[in-house]
Amino acid sequence: MVLVYDNDCFMLEILRIKSRFLGNSFTLLLGTILSGFFGYLLNFILARRLAIGQYGEYQSLSSLFVILTIFGSGINYFTIKYTAVFAKNQDRSASRQFIFWISKHLKYWVLFLVAGFFALSPLIYNSLKLSSIWGLIFIGVGGYFSLLSFVYFGLLNGWQNFKQVSWLSIFSALVKLVACVFAVIVFPTAVAASSCFIFCCLAMWWLGRRLSKREILGDVEEIAESNWQEKYFSKIDIKQDILPTVIFSSLILLISSIDVLLVKYFTTSELTGFYSAMSILGKIVLWVNSAIIFSVLPEVCADDHCASQSSGLRRKVYLATLFVGLVSSLFYYLFPSLIISLLFGSSYSIFKGELWLFGLVFSILSLLLIEANLAFAKSHFKISYILGAVVFLLIVGISFFHQNIREIILVMGSAVLLGYFMMLGLNFFKRG
Secondary structure, three states: OHHHHHHHHHHHHHHHHHHHHHHHHHHHHHHHHHHHHHHHHHHHHHHHHOOHHHHHHHHHHHHHHHHHOHHHHHHHHHHHHHHHHHHHOOOHHHHHHHHHHHHHHHHHHHHHHHHHHHHHHHHHHHHOOOOOOHHHHHHHHHHHHHHHHHHHHHHHHHOOOHHHHHHHHHHHHHHHHHHHHHHHHHOOOHHHHHOHHHHHHHHHHHHHHHHHHHHHHOOOOOOOOOOHHHHHOOOOOOHHHHHHHHHHHHHHHHHHHHHHHHHHHHOOHHHHHHHHHHHHHHHHHHHHHHHHHHHHHHHHHHHHHOOOOOOOHHHHHHHHHHHHHHHHHHHHHHOHHHHHHHHHOHHHHHHHHHHHHHHHHHHHHHHHHHHHHHHHHOOOOOHHHHHHHHHHHHHHHHHHOOOOHHHHHHHHHHHHHHHHHHHHHHHHHHHO
């Protein structure tokens, strides 16, 4: 009877995990789809309102914005990793103490980073051959608010409040769409379009702070005493995790974003415009898969801290990711002209034969992201050496092979595939 009871409990636990995985994935996927729809409308309008060269410059500024906010991505990962433990124990007091601790230090680093970016703006302006320095100013101001908002984004993710995370993504995407449309109607330039980053990031910071207070923090001004470090992480110096986490997340973002900047640097604005259009369609696969992957990251982090197993999650994430990637790549292969024309217009269909390659490469990048996040959850920061090698291969490869879009995406695919197999091997030996 005991064996039957234990088996029943085990099966109930498996069903509970499966149900939670599907529910969390669906919630984040819904937020990704809706915010992605607003992004689709934005690019639909920009591709028709801006000249191809101006559209290429806007995408270069967008990639530069992602790189500027790399530090924030590290804070997001860092916050998820530790607040997931508090969430597993339903300890809001520890979460309040942790957020107060990290926010106190974050504001100074953000000011320093943005000031450094502004100091380097003239050099960046000349290197990327931009039409105006005002675009850099706009993304610098937007980057300030974006960096501050990541701590709230990480907190909501760590507590698995994915409904609020989705609302945050949808709201900021909608604000970006409205602000950008008004700007390019008056001034159809890349600089005017980049002004939307200020409004988008300000909205994300405001709503993220508001949702975090309502759902988790309560009145942040009244912080109860809580020895959260001694209680949960007495054997860990979490300050030592900050730099490795920032490096890890920075390299993840560089792999998915630096290609557009390299194309802009080594080629023309027109080719960058065409490449950016294909890249956005490829990144749709990555964005959808990222929602699936991030839906399980908090649980994997918490389970690793408690020395328990996340039964079956890895297999479920792999199956879902492969399904999205392969189906998307097949559609890109069968209907490239239709897909490109719907989003960007027929003038971008000249490179339709390469679209399926973008779907395939970003599907492989999704698999790389799974292995990277599994290693991060277990604090295997040596994975950053592999990520750094992938970034290095991208830079060197694109610097030598950038004659056409096919060359560039094949270089990216080769670097990402090699990195994935190296990560797979490292995680296998670590588990062994």
